[in-house]
Amino acid sequence: MTDLDHLFERIAAGEIPSYRVFEDEHVFAFLDINPLSRGHTLVIPRRRCERLEDLPGEVAAALGRALPRIAAAVIGATGAPAYNVLQNNGRAAGQAIPHVHFHIIPKYPDGSGLPHHWPARTLDRDGAPELARTIAERLT
Ligand code: 5GP
Secondary structure (H helix, E strand, O other): OOHHHHHHHHHHOOOOOOOEEEEOOOEEEEEOOOOOOOOOEEEEEOOOOOOHHHOOHHHHHHHHHHHHHHHHHHHHHHOOOEEEEEOOOOHHHOOOOOOOOEEEEEEOOOOOOOOOOOOOOOOOOOOHHHHHHHHHHOOO
8 A cells, every 4th residue: 555545535534635625424525636627626435445346335326426516516616618527447547546536627618628539439339249248247
């Protein structure tokens, strides 16, 4: 474990200062220290879980309830006409802090916010039925 592993737990506990915008039993939200745009906010579970799939159901439900409210508040406060919600899992996907966090990133007419480069490819229709079935089997 490194200091970074526990950074967000310590922020949620108030041991490290942050600009808090919301908290309840399971959820804490605060301004990102290096925002992509004004109002860039992080929403985290109070207790550390490294990745989305590690979250206990009760905590996931609390995050799901809080996210739309916090997004509405960020947009209301900043006046941004659009926003992205981003959540990275794993270093290769850009996760720097191994504690689940949702980014709420306002997008402004000047272009500030999350850059939108989406290198979409074409669905492999031959492989898709098998792929969908394999994923679905893991959900039963
Ligand atoms: P990731 O790349 O893991 O998805 O995002 C981590 C985010 O945490 C980054 O946007 C970074 O700016 C933010 N961050 C890292 N350290 C701190 C800190 O000490 N305080 C706050 N408020 N944000 C931090």
